[in-house]
Amino acid sequence: MDKRPCSSQESEVRKGPWTMEEDMILINYIANHGEGVWNSLARSAGLNRTGKSCRLRWLNYLRPDVRRGNITPEEQLLIMELHAKWGNRWSKIARHLPGRTDNEIKNFWRTKIQKHMKQPGDNSSQNPGQTSTDLQHCGGASTSTQTSTTEDGVENYSPIYTADHHLHQHLHHNHPSFPPNTLPPPETNNENFWGMEDLWSMQLLNGD
DNA sequence: AACGGAGACAACCGCCAGATG
DNA sequence: TCATCTGGCGGTTGTCTCCGT
Structure with a gap:
């Protein structure tokens, strides 16, 4: 093209x-x-x-x-909710997160959420037929590594x-x-x- | 102090849909 | 109506940085 x-x-x-x-x-x-x-x-x-x-x-x-910078817990939740609703429609999801780009959300999802899904200890990740709704466990409950970005409570934007x-x-x-x-x-x-x-x-x- | 691995993120690629001539 | 062009989207890859050993 x-x-x-x-x-x-x-x-x-x-x-x-x-x-x-x-x-x-x-x-x-x-x-x-x-x-x-x-x-x-x-x-x-x-x-x-x-x-x-x-x-x-x-x-x-x-x-x-x-x-730019860390995704806030609120944003994480929103992303997971919207992903549950729409799947990988990153641009659509991004429109609901002012200032965030589809690329950033996509990267966030792949690095944080998907990784979390694959963690052996995480039962919710074992089911291949799992719907993305299940992912709300990861974000909402924030069990482990996934929330590391905000553990310090700092919204570390890098504008x-x-x-x-x-x-x-x-x-x-x-x-x-x-x-x-x-x-x-x-x-x-x-x-x-x-x-x-x-x-x-x-x-x-x-x-x- | 050096090395290797993992994670994070920027950028590219291919495809598709809509607009325009 | 068809062909071409452009913009947009999602997936994937490459590179850099950080952290653990």
């Missing part, structure tokens, strides 16, 4: 982890032009990436309202968008589809993110 035959003068489509520079280009471009038509966006922005890749990067990581609400306003101003009230919690935790704060402020400096 997005694999266009690359002409001799067209550079190869880049794959793999995004660089800070690419992120900046994407953020800057979207701030000025808005989202949409990802393939042409990728070309116009000068990114050697597929439109898909740009879209994914934006939705899952760069979007200002993306909320890429660290309260840089100037940019948020900027984005929202230039592209009203940015939800104005979807800021992540104020506490910041940058530990695992290479200067996203820097990136945003650099983007700010770039201006239009």
